[in-house]
Amino acid sequence: DTGVSQDPRHKITKRGQNVTFRCDPISEHNRLYWYRQTLGQGPEFLTYFQNEAQLEKSRLLSNRFSAERPKGSFSTLEIQRTEQGDSAMYLCASSPPRRGEHTGELFFGEGSRLTVL
Amino acid sequence: GESVGLHLPTLSVQEGDNSIINCAYSNSASDYFIWYKQESGKGPQFIIDIRSNMDKRQGQRVTVLLNKTVKHLSLQIAATQPGDSAVYFCAENSGGYQKVTFGTGTKLQVIP
Numbered sequence: 633d634t635g636v637s638q639d640p641r642h643k644i645t646k647r648g649q650n651v652t653f654r655c656d657p658i659s660e661h662n663r664l665y666w667y668r669q670t671l672g673q674g675p676e677f678l679t680y681f682q683n684e685a686q687l688e689k690s691r692l693l694s695n696r697f698s699a700e701r702p703k704g705s706f707s708t709l710e711i712q713r714t715e716q717g718d719s720a721m722y723l724c725a726s727s728p729p730r731r732g733e734h735t736g737e738l739f740f741g742e743g744s745r746l747t748v749l
Numbered sequence: 750g751e752s753v754g755l756h757l758p759t760l761s762v763q764e765g766d767n768s769i770i771n772c773a774y775s776n777s778a779s780d781y782f783i784w785y786k787q788e789s790g791k792g793p794q795f796i797i798d799i800r801s802n803m804d805k806r807q808g809q810r811v812t813v814l815l816n817k818t819v820k821h822l823s824l825q826i827a828a829t830q831p832g833d834s835a836v837y838f839c840a841e842n843s844g845g846y847q848k849v850t851f852g853t854g855t856k857l858q859v860i861p
Contacts, residue, residue, distance in 0.1 A: 675838075688848065725792070735798045740792030
């Protein structure tokens with residue numbers, strides 16, 4: 633399978649614990665995005681990387697959240713001191729480099745579902 | 750802020766009929782409008798997009814219509830099949846790097 637891979641698929645943790653999610657984008661894709669999706673809602677943008685540079689962070693990304701993409705390939709999203717409100721599906725997407733316009737076609741992984749007890 | 754919203758949360762359609770999913774948007778500066786399909790337990794999957802200077806675009810069994818006058822977007826699915834059952838999101842891209850803003854989704858139920 634050469635699609636976007638996310639790990640773990642499911643994570644149950646206790647409030648106050650730290651969790652880390654990993655995303656492996658499609659190999660030739662230089663753009664990587666993290667989204668959060670709660671039940672019944674559309675995905676909400678969290679952050680964007682172009683290669684290893686983090687170019688935008690949403691206001692949703694509090695100081696308990698940190699994302700990295702150290703070598704411009706895989707990315708990690710860490711949530712420190714988790715709260716029950718962090719329970720959601722965390723989606724990673726990637727897209728290839730484009731010389732022209734950016735149409736909005738993203739390739740999503742299947743997500744990492746977080747449950748904070 | 751800008752938003753992309755949907756008129757109906759759930760749409761039930763008989764197998765073989767055509768489906769029409771509607772969406773209203775508020776950001777006039779959007780460059781592209783996009784439709785995504787999300788099946789249960791999976792990530793969203795790109796279906797089709799339309800540039801803001803177009804009013805119609807066709808794909809395989811799908812057609813997207815854009816009415817900029819009333820800020821309305823629709824997705825038409827011809828001969829709806831059980832495999833089309835999913836949640837459909839309209840979305841828009843107005844950033845220079847494909848930052849996509851999603852609406853809340855419409856659940857399409859196909860009745861066999």
